[in-house]
């Protein structure tokens with residue numbers, strides 16, 4: 001085989017592989033979370049739906065904020081507020097926040113992990129240490145509720161019963177906008 005032909009073949013194979021793979025996702029690191037997101041549009045959608053009062057006022061950054069700065073800042077602020085509401089501060093808190101395009105995508109993750117259906121805009125899976133939220137349906141209450149599960153899960157050495165877990169997250173959901 002000539003060098004030229006080998007090169008062309010390699011190029012064709014590369015094109016086939018790269019177009020058949022899902023588009024590269026974004027990954028951002030905040031103080032508390034590693035955020036993963038399929039694309040810029042989904043990140044923008046989450047940012048638009050997450051109205052965090054006093055967020056800009058509380059920001060100490062002088063330079064104009066990017067969407068990435070806003071989203072990571074909001075997730076950190078919500079995570080901090082959730083810990084304050086619960087009065088639980090697990091040391092070295094870190095988790096993954098997976099931003100999904102739709103509830104269907106959230107459901108796909110749920111089915112993969114739990115082998116059953118979920119009709120909710122978000123959930124937390126302790127097995128992957130990940131919060132999954134639909135950007136299209138995100139509200140601060142939904143995000144805070146799921147982060148509530150993260151904080152409770154990491155605070156107790158022995159996981160409390162599911163009912164208690166749920167009550168604590170509902171408490172967070174109720175008070176996140178106080």
Ligand SMILES: [Zn+2]
Pocket residue numbers: 145149166169
């Ligand atoms: Zn819950």
